Amino acid sequence: MGSRVQVYTNLLQRSFGNDTAEILNIIHIHLSDMSDFTSIDVVYLKKGETRDQHQEFGVDEMGVTLRYKILVKNLTIFEILYNTGSSIEVVPFEEIRFTTGEKYLVKGVEDLSPQPMFAVIDDIPVQMLSCSEQYRGFADTLEESKVQHYMFGHCQRRCFERLPGYIDLEIWSMDGLATVSDEPFKVAVPACKCEMPDDMSLMLYESHMSSKKESTKTGLANALENFEKIVAK
Numbered sequence: 001m002g003s004r005v006q007v008y009t010n011l012l013q014r015s016f017g018n019d020t021a022e023i024l025n026i027i028h029i030h031l032s033d034m035s036d037f038t039s040i041d042v043v044y045l046k047k048g049e050t051r052d053q054h055q056e057f058g059v060d061e062m063g064v065t066l067r068y069k070i071l072v073k074n075l076t077i078f079e080i081l082y083n084t085g086s087s088i089e090v091v092p093f094e095e096i097r098f099t100t101g102e103k104y105l106v107k108g109v110e111d112l113s114p115q116p117m118f119a120v121i122d123d124i125p126v127q128m129l130s131c132s133e134q135y136r137g138f139a140d141t142l143e144e145s146k147v148q149h150y151m152f153g154h155c156q157r158r159c160f161e162r163l164p165g166y167i168d169l170e171i172w173s174m175d176g177l178a179t180v181s182d183e184p185f186k187v188a189v190p191a192c193k194c195e196m197p198d199d200m201s202l203m204l205y206e207s208h209m210s211s212k213k214e215s216t217k218t219g220l221a222n223a224l225e226n227f228e229k230i231v232a233k
Contacts, residue, residue, distance in 0.1 A: 009095055012025045012126070031068075045078060057081075076095060098121060125166070155192050
């Protein structure tokens with residue numbers, strides 16, 4: 001095994017009768033082994049369960065021996081087990097959580113822009129779901145979805161083909177926040193190309209947006225003043 005496994009997730013919240021179902025949505029995974037064939041299972045731990053109840057590794061729908069088993073608890077990744085073929089090991093991991101509406105810097109998407117871009121998450125598709133038994137039946141009715149916008153870039157790490165990790169973004173700046181667009185450019189890029197912006201980037205973005213709002217207000221005020229002059233003649 002190499003470096004730690006990185007799991008990119010999103011918390012889905014959906015109306016369920018008079019309740020709100022909370023479901024963990026796994027959208028992308030960076031693997032840490034170089035096996036020719038790798039498959040995965042996801043298990044939501046019931047109350048009192050530990051890894052000891054999940055040492056059995058079967059096969060997937062293609063008959064491939066399962067290598068990874070992700071254990072989920074309280075809607076977060078709890079542990080990841082790895083089947084070496086002769087033993088079951090607990091592997092180090094990092095969970096990276098994404099939320100619709102959050103702001104991010106997008107880097108390493110050269111076919112879109114060589115410079116860092118500033119974006120807001122527009123939408124996250126439904127991918128691999130895990131939840132408590134209370135909402136399992138409802139989760140099974142949710143269909144796997146795809147991004148809505150044109151895809152740019154690709155993950156350069158080893159990952160599962162069925163979880164390419166694309167998420168929909170609104171790009172507001174494509175030149176490292178030197179400027180901000182009047183309207184966002186809507187695209188889809190892999191989640192692993194997004195990173196949390198530093199304070200300076202956030203300040204620059206907010207400053208640009210404030211200037212745009214003031215400019216719009218001034219423009220409207222001038223238009224109204226000109227209209228009143230015309231009416232008064």
